[in-house]
């Protein structure tokens with residue numbers, strides 16, 4: 730597992746994020762860091778919105 734510390738410092742998860750913010754954060758996070766996987770709940774929301782992640 731690789732943690733991109735710099736990215737995390739520059740991109741903290743907003744407090745009380747909206748579903749959109751949470752999804753966006755995880756999309757960006759997946760691009761830059763592999764410290765954790767996208768939670769199933771977020772993945773389900775992405776599916777609902779037709780957002781694809783590779």
Ligand SMILES: [Zn+2]
Pocket residue numbers: 732733737758762763764765
């Ligand atoms: Zn991370």
